[in-house]
Amino acid sequence: xxxxxxxxxxxxxxxxxxxxxxxxxxxxxxxxxxxxxxxxxxxxxxxxxxxxxxxxxxxxxxxxxxxxxxxxxxxxxxxxxxxxxxxxxxxxxxxxxxxxxxxxxxxxxxxxxxx
Amino acid sequence: xxxxxxxxxxxxxxxxxxxxxxxxxxxxxxxxxxxxxxxxxxxxxxxxxxxxxxxxxxxxxxxxxxxxxxxxxxxxxxxxxxxxxxxxxxxxxxxxxxxxxxxxxxxxxxxxxxxx
Numbered sequence: 001x002x003x004x005x006x007x008x009x010x011x012x013x014x015x016x017x018x019x020x021x022x023x024x025x026x027x028x029x030x031x032x033x034x035x036x037x038x039x040x041x042x043x044x045x046x047x048x049x050x051x052x053x054x055x056x057x058x059x060x061x062x063x064x065x066x067x068x069x070x071x072x073x074x075x076x077x078x079x080x081x082x083x084x085x086x087x088x089x090x091x092x093x094x095x096x097x098x099x100x101x102x103x104x105x106x107x108x109x110x111x112x113x114x115x
Numbered sequence: 116x117x118x119x120x121x122x123x124x125x126x127x128x129x130x131x132x133x134x135x136x137x138x139x140x141x142x143x144x145x146x147x148x149x150x151x152x153x154x155x156x157x158x159x160x161x162x163x164x165x166x167x168x169x170x171x172x173x174x175x176x177x178x179x180x181x182x183x184x185x186x187x188x189x190x191x192x193x194x195x196x197x198x199x200x201x202x203x204x205x206x207x208x209x210x211x212x213x214x215x216x217x218x219x220x221x222x223x224x225x226x227x228x229x230x231x
Contacts, residue, residue: 003159033218042119042206042221043160056218089158100212101148101167104219106160 002026004107006092012113013082021077021110025094032075033104034067035091043091049075050098082114117142119209121222128197129230136192136225138207144168146212149183149190150219154204166190168212197229 005024013019025032031050035043036059045059051072060067064082069075079086089111093104118141128134140149151163164174166183174181178198182191194201204226208219 031217035219040223042208042223043219044221045218048218059218091160093160095217098217100146100217101165101210102217103150103162103165104160105162106152108157108159111158 006107006110010111018080021090023075023092029094029096031095031098033093034077037089084114087114117209117220119207119222121225123225125226127228131196133195136205138190140188140209144211148210150208151192152206199229199231202229
């Protein structure tokens with residue numbers, strides 16, 4: 001497709017379960033970002049890749065969160081032993097270049113509900 | 116530290132009215148970028164505009180206009196003659212100008228409802 005694609009769109013997990021969220025960025029885009037958006041809030045930065053290198057993971061809330069982009073295209077955000085506070089929409093964005101101020105293209109997000 | 120404040124949580128206007136969404140930012144960087152994104156119910160953030168810190172020229176694009184004032188650290192967004200399709204949550208965001216620091220700092224958003 002032409003845009004950023006995320007799957008699944010919705011995920012319900014039991015507390016303690018591991019989940020994996022997938023992001024397919026726009027083809028050829030160098031940079032990829034993950035954001036977490038709690039209900040009624042703005043997105044908050046989690047982590048950033050330039051090609052396959054994870055250059056910034058300062059926003060990951062705990063060591064239960066792990067992201068990878070092994071071939072510089074598709075990325076997976078994994079959350080281990082999910083907890084209720086992990087419930088949020090997880091947004092992926094990509095940009096064509098790694099330059100500052102580049103417009104980011106967002107996917108529709110994955111809504112994670114932990115019960 | 117970077118911070119973006121959108122004091123208006125929700126705004127309702129009647130169709131064809133003009134509406135201004137406020138955004139105030141804080142940063143220690145001299146080079147930075149400001150953005151506005153629209154988030155419709157589908158959830159996808161849609162890019163509207165980007166300004167860099169050296170360009171204070173106001174911009175108009177159709178019914179949309181932006182007023183960037185460094186003196187007051189504000190980057191306000193006006194929709195003229197609002198339409199029902201403008202109903203969405205609007206986010207103001209800031210990114211730093213340093214290489215490698217490309218992530219966006221978002222405000223909490225303003226939910227705009229345009230009543231027919």
